[in-house]
Amino acid sequence: MLEVDYQAVRREHAKARKAAFLVPPDGPNQVWQMDFAEFETQMGGTWRIGGCVDYWSKLELGWHVSPTSDHRDAIRAVRLAIAEAERLLGRSLLEHATNPETGEARPVCLVTDNGPCFKSNDFAKFVDSRPELVHIRTRRGRPER
Numbered sequence: 001m002l003e004v005d006y007q008a009v010r011r012e013h014a015k016a017r018k019a020a021f022l023v024p025p026d027g028p029n030q031v032w033q034m035d036f037a038e039f040e041t042q043m044g045g046t047w048r049i050g051g052c053v054d055y056w057s058k059l060e061l062g063w064h065v066s067p068t069s070d071h072r073d074a075i076r077a078v079r080l081a082i083a084e085a086e087r088l089l090g091r092s093l094l095e096h097a098t099n100p101e102t103g104e105a106r107p108v109c110l111v112t113d114n115g116p117c118f119k120s121n122d123f124a125k126f127v128d129s130r131p132e133l134v135h136i137r138t139r140r141g142r143p144e145r
Contacts, residue, residue: 029085029096031055031109034077036069036117050074052081052110061085071120078110078126078133094132107134114138 025031036050048069052061062080066073082093089096098105110127112118114137127135 025056028054028057028059029089029093029108030106031111032061032081033111034074034081034118035113036073036115038069048073050077052077054085055111069115069117071117071123071126074112074117074120074123075126082130082132092132097132105131107132109134109136111136111138 031054032052033055034050034052036048039047039049041047045067047065047067049063049065050069050073051063053059054061061084062077064073064077064080066076085093085096093108094105097107110133112135117123118135118137124135127133
């Protein structure tokens with residue numbers, strides 16, 4: 001059975017998706033896309049590789065390799081991306097996202113699919129604890145719709 005507010009939640013996700021791509025990013029660290037890929041070894045093992053790509057620059061901000069792709073792996077991949085972005089910027093991502101004149105922060109839109117690792121409460125708590133990030137989950141197919 002679906003939750004009582006299922007349709008309302010879907011509508012909120014749709015609004016957030018459209019807003020992320022309404023105005024295309026005009027610089028780095030405005031929209032990041034994240035997902036996991038699976039790679040099989042010759043011995044029959046499977047590795048899952050999670051990474052974040054900056055939408056504007058197409059720069060890969062680090063890879064997390066693991067035999068699993070749960071919320072802990074997703075969090076590790078985002079932490080790697082934040083660390084790499086901060087290394088490249090020479091300052092914190094939050095400082096970069098904050099307008100020096102108004103003090104208003106424009107957080108990085110972290111765009112993912114609806115995989116279970118991204119829908120978990122722990123992943124949501126992690127992103128909510130980071131003011132420089134906002135999480136947007138896309139539907140299957142093209143994310144800008």
